[in-house]
Amino acid sequence: xxxxxxxxxxxxxxxxxxxxxxxxxxxxxxxxxxxxxxxxxxxxxxxxxxxxxxxxxxxxxxxxxxxxxxxxxxxxxxxxxxxxxxxxxxxxxxxxxxxxxxxxxxxxxxxxxxxxxxxxxxxxxxxxxxxxxxxxxxxxxxxxxxxxxxxxxxxxxxxxxxxxxxxxxxxxxxxxxxxxxxxxxxxxxxxxxxxxxxxxxxxxxxxxxxxxxxxxxxxxxxxxxxxxxxxxxxxxxxxxxxxxxxxxxxxxxxxxxxxxxxxxxxxxxxxxxxxxxxxxxxxxxxxxxxxxxxxxxxxxxxxxxxxxxxxxxx
Amino acid sequence: xxxxxxxxxxxxxxxxxxxxxxxxxxxxxxxxxxxxxxxxxxxxxxxxxxxxxxxxxxxxxxxxxxxxxxxxxxxxxxxxxxxxxxxxxxxxxxxxxxxxxxxxxxxxxxxxxxxxxxxxxxxxxxxxxxxxxxxxxxxxxxxxxxxxxxxxxxxxxxxxxxxxxxxxxxxxxxxxxxxxxxxxxxxxxxxxxxxxxxxxxxxxxxxxxxxxxxxxxxxxxxxxxxxxxxxxxxxxxxxxxxxxxxxxxxxxxxxxxxxxxxxxxxxxxxxxxxxxxxxxxxxxxxxxxxxxxxxxxxxxxxxxxxxxxxxxxxxxxxxxxxxxxxxxxxxxxxxxxxxxxxxxxxxxxxxxxxxxxxxxxxxxxxxxxxxxxxxxxxxxxxxxxxxxxxxxxxxxxxxxxxxxxxxxxxxxxxxxxxxxxxxxxxxxxxxxxxx
Numbered sequence: 001x002x003x004x005x006x007x008x009x010x011x012x013x014x015x016x017x018x019x020x021x022x023x024x025x026x027x028x029x030x031x032x033x034x035x036x037x038x039x040x041x042x043x044x045x046x047x048x049x050x051x052x053x054x055x056x057x058x059x060x061x062x063x064x065x066x067x068x069x070x071x072x073x074x075x076x077x078x079x080x081x082x083x084x085x086x087x088x089x090x091x092x093x094x095x096x097x098x099x100x101x102x103x104x105x106x107x108x109x110x111x112x113x114x115x116x117x118x119x120x121x122x123x124x125x126x127x128x129x130x131x132x133x134x135x136x137x138x139x140x141x142x143x144x145x146x147x148x149x150x151x152x153x154x155x156x157x158x159x160x161x162x163x164x165x166x167x168x169x170x171x172x173x174x175x176x177x178x179x180x181x182x183x184x185x186x187x188x189x190x191x192x193x194x195x196x197x198x199x200x201x202x203x204x205x206x207x208x209x210x211x212x213x214x215x216x217x218x219x220x221x222x223x224x225x226x227x228x229x230x231x232x233x234x235x236x237x238x239x240x241x242x243x244x245x246x247x248x249x250x251x252x253x254x255x256x257x258x259x260x261x262x263x264x265x266x267x268x269x270x271x272x273x274x275x276x277x278x279x280x281x282x283x284x285x286x287x288x289x290x291x292x293x294x295x296x297x298x299x300x301x302x303x304x305x306x307x308x309x310x311x312x313x314x
Numbered sequence: 315x316x317x318x319x320x321x322x323x324x325x326x327x328x329x330x331x332x333x334x335x336x337x338x339x340x341x342x343x344x345x346x347x348x349x350x351x352x353x354x355x356x357x358x359x360x361x362x363x364x365x366x367x368x369x370x371x372x373x374x375x376x377x378x379x380x381x382x383x384x385x386x387x388x389x390x391x392x393x394x395x396x397x398x399x400x401x402x403x404x405x406x407x408x409x410x411x412x413x414x415x416x417x418x419x420x421x422x423x424x425x426x427x428x429x430x431x432x433x434x435x436x437x438x439x440x441x442x443x444x445x446x447x448x449x450x451x452x453x454x455x456x457x458x459x460x461x462x463x464x465x466x467x468x469x470x471x472x473x474x475x476x477x478x479x480x481x482x483x484x485x486x487x488x489x490x491x492x493x494x495x496x497x498x499x500x501x502x503x504x505x506x507x508x509x510x511x512x513x514x515x516x517x518x519x520x521x522x523x524x525x526x527x528x529x530x531x532x533x534x535x536x537x538x539x540x541x542x543x544x545x546x547x548x549x550x551x552x553x554x555x556x557x558x559x560x561x562x563x564x565x566x567x568x569x570x571x572x573x574x575x576x577x578x579x580x581x582x583x584x585x586x587x588x589x590x591x592x593x594x595x596x597x598x599x600x601x602x603x604x605x606x607x608x609x610x611x612x613x614x615x616x617x618x619x620x621x622x623x624x625x626x627x628x629x630x631x632x633x634x635x636x637x638x639x640x641x642x643x644x645x646x647x648x649x650x651x652x653x654x655x656x657x658x659x660x661x662x663x664x665x666x667x668x669x670x671x672x673x674x675x676x677x678x679x680x681x682x683x684x685x686x687x688x689x690x691x692x693x694x695x696x697x698x699x700x701x702x703x704x705x706x707x708x709x710x711x712x713x714x715x716x717x718x719x720x721x722x723x724x725x726x727x728x729x730x731x732x733x734x735x736x737x738x739x740x741x742x743x744x745x746x747x748x749x
Contacts, residue, residue, distance in 0.1 A: 008513070087630070108504075108632065113585050113632075130516075196518070197507050202512070202513075
């Protein structure tokens with residue numbers, strides 16, 4: 001693996017290798033001294049064109065626990081906000097000798113462009129590009145599902161429902177491909193206004209109410225996506241937050257309709273009371289906080305395989 | 315006086331071998347053999363196809379305002395190299411070509427350079443804002459003799475403004491040239507809305523946003539009895555609407571661009587903004603429908619929508635990049651590849667699609683798109699259909715280099731272009747004859 005840009009072209013073998021490596025990484029995090037020397041001397045740049053403190057600190061923790069040098073390059077307060085181009089930023093990072101660039105960008109495709117623009121030689125790790133992909137989020141989701149429902153194996157026989165704004169969600173796109181590659185069945189649950197035109201080839205089912213999903217499928221993992229309030233009001237995708245909650249919100253009643261073993265997930269940050277009730281978020285089935293911890297292990301695995309994988313293989 | 319030119323054994327329209335004598339800018343003889351005058355330049359044209367000089371109805375020359383991307387001079391050179399003898403320059407310059415002053419300036423600059431005839435297209439509305447009609451009468455009666463009006467780049471969206479414009483241009487037998495795009499349905503749109511946009515997470519530009527405006531404008535043109543020309547048709551649905559409108563007797567004409575006849579939305583998978591264009595590249599089914607429509611005459615002309623952009627407007631994120639691609643130098647090769655070499659059209663069809671019909675729609679057919687016959691102005695393009703070449707972006711004459719065809723081989727090209735008997739472009743193999 002040279003870059004991690006999208007889950008669509010990730011093979012099952014590679015995906016399982018990342019998850020297995022993440023399991024080992026997670027084990028090391030139980031030790032008293034959690035820092036590993038693996039990436040000593042390597043430089044990882046966190047290049048964030050879009051605010052995301054949670055994702056940035058997750059990557060930062062992952063890189064530091066592997067002993068890499070970490071440079072945080074934020075669009076806010078740097079020349080990027082003054083109009084420096086993606087290309088010039090990339091050339092700057094190249095000059096600084098970045099071994100890996102973790103990039104979060106508001107534009108779909110920005111990570112692909114960084115990897116293929118010929119501007120820098122390091123590995124590019126997509127930490128979310130526009131409404132396209134967010135591979136490590138889906139890897140940590142898969143890691144979490146696997147840990148609870150299919151330890152050590154693939155996700156054959158597991159049904160995952162993803163509820164919310166699929167149209168604008170890089171999390172949904174990443175998960176649809178990754179989870180199905182791992183053998184899971186994916187059901188997308190969204191109002192038709194928030195389902196992209198052209199979704200037909202996606203390897204998943206689509207239904208338009210959460211109740212229908214609960215009636216139709218034996219759901220093992222229920223993933224609630226964050227809903228942006230502005231899509232409800234100005235965007236015109238949905239009449240009101242109240243109606244959204246009524247049709248798509250995970251309240252206590254719907255929570256109780258899930259099978260006993262089912263887990264509740266959310267990529268965060270949550271809108272309590274909108275897509276998820278406090279009762280659901282804080283229930284014993286909720287693995288939302290655990291997802292955050294797993295995020296560090298998965299990102300350690302991804303950085304390790306991108307930066308040390310080839311050397312280790314030799 | 316310039317030396318006479320004899321073009322020997324050329325293939326007129328790709329179907330008639332003959333020789334031409336050009337004297338003082340006029341074709342004075344068309345015959346099997348021509349006795350060469352002593353001082354004549356002789357062009358050995360075996361295997362070369364002669365077409366009437368190409369006429370582009372849709373060009374962006376960027377001057378005034380964005381001379382860093384293209385100037386009338388660099389655009390004229392690119393046009394001549396592509397086989398064009400006349401282009402219609404779109405109004406979305408800065409300042410906008412919405413007054414007689416700007417269009418006269420553009421026209422005069424074109425004449426001064428002298429490589430092609432530059433015919434300015436006037437803006438329909440002041441500043442392309444879609445609110446108030448520009449002084450079209452003044453532009454029509456100016457030295458630039460404007461007959462086509464367009465807010466190209468922006469759709470004339472308000473149906474009342476569109477209706478008034480269609481009515482008003484009847485005064486001077488003009489036509490409104492429409493960039494058909496429902497603005498509300500395409501807010502923030504980045505590429506064709508379909509399976510590829512869904513996967514790539516780029517905001518979709520739905521086919522219906524074009525088709526609904528094409529249908530509306532055809533009906534408006536019928537209602538007020540005016541001429542409307544629809545630019546860069548991109549969808550199979552638009553083709554059906556144009557076909558229906560023509561059967562109904564509505565005075566509508568339509569163009570297709572070379573890129574919409576060759577490329578599809580699959581190109582966006584590279585996230586390379588060189589493929590970002592408006593209207594967007596569509597699906598293979600749309601490409602096929604457009605090719606059929608060009609072949610059966612539903613689509614009247616090929617136009618380039620040559621749109622130079624400075625590198626900083628393309629070397630960036632897809633969503634931040636400008637729409638548009640170069641087209642003047644590659645159009646002929648692309649058209650040969652997609653229409654002639656596939657058997658969908660003949661060179662005689664190409665003469666109609668890229669010269670005669672656009673000249674007629676642009677109302678410059680007294681000067682351009684003329685028959686290749688005695689007494690006619692020597693506006694001619696010599697095509698070598700066997701001169702395959704690989705497109706090198708930096709080698710193009712345009713100031714900008716935003717071609718989507720870099721590294722692609724095109725089967726043929728213009729090897730000589732004559733404007734009123736003066737060679738405005740000569741391939742290396744022919745330069746010697748004129749030395």
